[in-house]
Amino acid sequence: MKKTVCLIGKPNVGKSTIFNRLIKEKKAIILDTPGITRDRIYGTVNYKEKSFHLIDTGGIDLGKDDFNEDIKAQASLAIEESDIILFVVDGKEDLSANDFKVRDMLIKSNKEVIVVVNKVDNEKRNDNIYAYYELGFERIFPVSGEHNLGFRELLDEITKDMHPTEEQIDDTLKFCLIGRPNVGKSSLINAILNEERVIVSDVAGTTRDAVDTKFRYEGEDYIAIDTAGLRKKGKIYESVEKYSLIRSLKAIERSDVCCLVIDAEEGIIEHDKHIASYAIEAGKGLVIVVNKWDTVENPNMDIKYWKKLIEAEFQFTPYAKIVFTSAKTKKRIHTLMPEIISAYENNRREVKTSTLNNIIIEAVTLHQPPSYKGKRLKIYFVSQTASCPPKFTFQVNNKGLVHFSYERYLENKIRENFDFTGTPIILQFKNKSEK
Numbered sequence: 001m002k003k004t005v006c007l008i009g010k011p012n013v014g015k016s017t018i019f020n021r022l023i024k025e026k027k028a029i030i031l032d033t034p035g036i037t038r039d040r041i042y043g044t045v046n047y048k049e050k051s052f053h054l055i056d057t058g059g060i061d062l063g064k065d066d067f068n069e070d071i072k073a074q075a076s077l078a079i080e081e082s083d084i085i086l087f088v089v090d091g092k093e094d095l096s097a098n099d100f101k102v103r104d105m106l107i108k109s110n111k112e113v114i115v116v117v118n119k120v121d122n123e124k125r126n127d128n129i130y131a132y133y134e135l136g137f138e139r140i141f142p143v144s145g146e147h148n149l150g151f152r153e154l155l156d157e158i159t160k161d162m163h164p165t166e167e168q169i170d171d172t173l174k175f176c177l178i179g180r181p182n183v184g185k186s187s188l189i190n191a192i193l194n195e196e197r198v199i200v201s202d203v204a205g206t207t208r209d210a211v212d213t214k215f216r217y218e219g220e221d222y223i224a225i226d227t228a229g230l231r232k233k234g235k236i237y238e239s240v241e242k243y244s245l246i247r248s249l250k251a252i253e254r255s256d257v258c259c260l261v262i263d264a265e266e267g268i269i270e271h272d273k274h275i276a277s278y279a280i281e282a283g284k285g286l287v288i289v290v291n292k293w294d295t296v297e298n299p300n301m302d303i304k305y306w307k308k309l310i311e312a313e314f315q316f317t318p319y320a321k322i323v324f325t326s327a328k329t330k331k332r333i334h335t336l337m338p339e340i341i342s343a344y345e346n347n348r349r350e351v352k353t354s355t356l357n358n359i360i361i362e363a364v365t366l367h368q369p370p371s372y373k374g375k376r377l378k379i380y381f382v383s384q385t386a387s388c389p390p391k392f393t394f395q396v397n398n399k400g401l402v403h404f405s406y407e408r409y410l411e412n413k414i415r416e417n418f419d420f421t422g423t424p425i426i427l428q429f430k431n432k433s434e435k
Helices: 015-022 069-081 097-109 130-135 151-159 185-196 234-239 241-253 270-281 299-313 333-347 353-366 404-417
Strands: 003-008 042-047 050-056 084-090 112-118 140-142 173-178 199-204 210-217 220-227 257-263 285-291 321-324 379-386 391-396 426-431
Touching: 003 015, 003 069, 015 042, 015 050, 015 084, 015 112, 015 151, 042 151, 050 151, 050 241, 069 097, 069 241, 084 097, 084 130, 097 130, 112 130, 112 151, 140 151, 173 185, 173 241, 173 333, 185 210, 185 220, 185 257, 185 285, 185 333, 220 241, 241 270, 257 270, 257 333, 270 285, 285 299, 285 333, 299 321, 321 333, 353 379, 353 404, 404 426
Parallel strands: 003 050, 003 084, 084 112, 112 140, 173 220, 173 257, 257 285, 285 321, 391 426
Antiparallel strands: 042 050, 199 210, 210 220, 379 391
């Protein structure tokens, strides 16, 4: 299980710059895609065959009397969700009252803390850090987020007790229910289990806020992962809602298929799209579940409305199947498991190289790639190089000639000929001479 690390400190110490430096190896399946606001509060850091989740937080400001309550709540939740805290301070300024207030907060948390002194840009980087031992923490690392200095030593320290990332061996289909608090995730799990009435066991999950439930469906074993909602209430609950995503990330990591649960009463908000995007980036199968369907007045008319709405709001995932359910009345619950199984199978699907090449040749014949400055993309060969999610590697004359619209055309042609419903697919282009 990946560890979680969070960046915390007062405003303007360079946390976001450090965050961007650390996640630079993160390769997202979707980039610059309409429909998703990428605030990048969360990321995955990959370093020397090890990886961990990283959380960026807002700056903690002491203000006139005390912390701003919303920022304090966000920071508290980020600390609670983390295994290691990177306490970022400004190497060009003396320690302030804000720094010591954050220090006190971290000492009370009893979490592992590493002090990161940012903006240390000169060659004598270790000469000026002794003042920061006044904070009371033993491990202090000078870095420069702007000039990319000191990160190798910092990453060595963060990952020294982590194990190399290993592939999951258990082939039991695992699916998780992700979404905002109070959309009915736990109720949906209970509805599925009550319908089958053959629970094998309830096993505590590997994170504090997720529970793995093993059950049988049509003679096969499955594991459902339920993520708990936030414990906060009122305005603070609203302000920290996005930080609950780290719980979903941990569940996504261990799952084969993710079910994004949307509340039919409340509708779709931007945070729903954020959560879906992380499941796609992780390469997982995806099913969109509109829950609380019992609250809808005209179900037949509203299904058409909701399908059009999801198609517009989730343009980045047109392949995801949509299921309408009521955990309360158990109506249409039977439609969920078949779509989960289908997404799982398609996520693992492998296609024959000869058939794939025939389809691509035909696609290129029907619609030639656009020319650019007198040059035109040529595709020599294509093969499937991975599954979970399916990945297709194209050998071309010049990958710089691949236009996003033509890449989308090729993806659509692949999907027309092979059933990849419910799963993202990756198209990779390599020059013929490239290894």
